[in-house]
Amino acid sequence: MPISQEELETTIRDAWPVDHLEIIDVSSGCGESYAVVIVSPAFEGKLTLARHRMVNEVLKTQIAQMHAFSQKTFTPKQWAADVQKKKEAKEMKEEMKSTVTESDPGPVRVAADVSIDTAPVESVPK
Secondary structure, eight states: OOOOHHHHHHHHHHHSOOSEEEEEETTTTSSSEEEEEEEOGGGTTOOHHHHHHHHHHHTHHHHHTOSEEEEEEEOHHHHHHHHHHHHHHHHHHHHHHHHHHHHOOOOOOOOTTOOOOOSOOOOOOO
């Protein structure tokens, strides 16, 4: 039986205070594979493995009915740092793209009727 995004969201939000939640059905809508991103102050002071165990315990009934489940868990501070890092990377990419565009002379054109002489070069007397 497929699991709905709404069911996952309700279960997660009932378990902890959630600052940010993304639930993505990666099974093209059939409800058998999900990826989640959860940002919660409940994860403060816990290692990633402990966080994942917390999520697995809360969602054990739903996960048992899925084909695949992946999760990323963040504290609010980690999430803010991750968002900032991605923003800076995007800005740098745009800056590099505009620099390349400004300095790019465009495509090099070669005339179609150009022939290349492949005859051996004679040595020039000294």
